[in-house]
Amino acid sequence: MARTALITHPDCVKHEISPGHPEQPARIGAVLDALKNSGMLNSLKQIEAVEAEKSHLTLVHPEAYVQGIFDAAPDSGSVQLDADTAMNEHSLRAALLAAGAAIQSVDLILAGEVDNSFCCLRPPGHHAEKTTAMGFCFFGSVAIAAHYALQQSGIEKVAIIDFDVHHGNGTEDLVADNQQVFFCSSFQYPLYPGKYGKNISGRRVNIPLDAGTDGATFQLKMQTECLPALKEFKPDMIFISAGFDAHQDDPLGGLNLLEEDFAWITTELKTIADDHSGGRIVSVLEGGYNLAALGRSALAHVKALSA
Ligand SMILES: [Zn+2]
Structure with a gap:
């Protein structure tokens, strides 16, 4: 059995893009309820997320962009950043908690407290480019944590695997020049x-x-x-952009994956992590918009991580 952390925070439920928007607050409860009802919550090391520092965000985003997001965050009401990305008064804190949880995961794993971690927060991050908030995303949480990991001793190379139904364009942009990062994205196109x-x-x-x-x-x-190239790369830590919107029941995607496919890819990545990465995996929730399918898929993913 691997020791798996579950990192979340109730404040990430306060962020809302607009009423009825698919990237909705209830997504977090759907995942946590599925973990609770399966009886596996108590086997996880449950940790409350803390906010990322500005200095973490600027590992991948220019300072002017980060400041721009801080400045845009409203005290009340809603601010639209792009066609489908808006902030309410809780959004900045939620985005900082989401990035912070991924950083905490790196620290917990390197301290030997857990083997791997699942960050159950929102907003997602994998569409946020260096200077563009888009696709429900503000900061590239997984890329931020990957770069943070590369600053730690013993971590020379990292991999990011993104199986969300949407291409991880933000992550691709944020890791573009970095030869220490392997990035694989599977996506509908x-x-x-x-x-x-x-x-x-x-x-x-x-x-x-x-x-x-x-x-x-x-x-x-x-x-x-993907997997042969990943094995050859031999990452010191594996990051997962765990989007579950490639599920056949998802309203935003048109792929036909099932819970068992998410369990399969997680187990494959875990085997590679065990062989090459000291078992170190940081998984970050991205998409997944059918609440029932999201809950079942995330449960299958976390079960495989902690097996
Ligand atoms: Zn997606």
């Missing part, structure tokens, strides 16, 4: 954000999937295009 970068031998693997792709094809693609 065409679909938002409608773009992805070129593959780079040994460290950048983009896997576009046609609408309707099922678990068998997803597994085959990951087995042939």
Whole structure:
């Protein structure tokens, strides 16, 4: 059994883009209820998130962008940053908690307190580019934590695997020049954000999937295009952008993955982490918009992490 941390914070439920928006506060409760009802909550090391520092955010975002988000955050009401990304008075704190949890995960794992960690917070982060908030995202939590990890002794190379139905364009932008980072994103294409970068031998693997792709094809693609390159890269720590909107019941995506596919990829990544990365995995919640499917999928993911 691995020792798995569950990091969350009730304040990330106060952030709301707009009433009825799919990236809704109830997503967090859906995941926590699924973990609770399965009886596995008590086997996790439950930790309250703390906010990331500005100096963490500027590991990947320019200072002017970070300050711009702080300045944009309203005291009341709502501020629209892009067509589908808005802030209320709680959004800045929620985004800082989401990034902070990923950083805490690195610290907890390197201190030997847990083997891996699941960060159950919102907003997600993988669409936030260096200078652009977009796609429900403000700060690139997973890329921030990956760069933070690279500052720690013994961590020379890290990998980020993103299986959200949407391409992790923000993460790709934030890690673009960094040869110490392996990045693989599997995603439906065409679909938002409608773009992805070129593959780079040994460290950048983009896997576009046609609408309707099922678990068998997803597994085959990951087995042939992602996992061998990841094994060869031998990361010292693996990060997961755990979006569950590739589930067949998701209203925003058109892929047909099931809970067992999320369990499968998690187990594969865990095996590679055990072989090459001292078992170290930081998983960060990204998308997932059908509450029931999100709960079941996240439960399958966390079960595999803690197996
Ligand atoms: Zn998504």
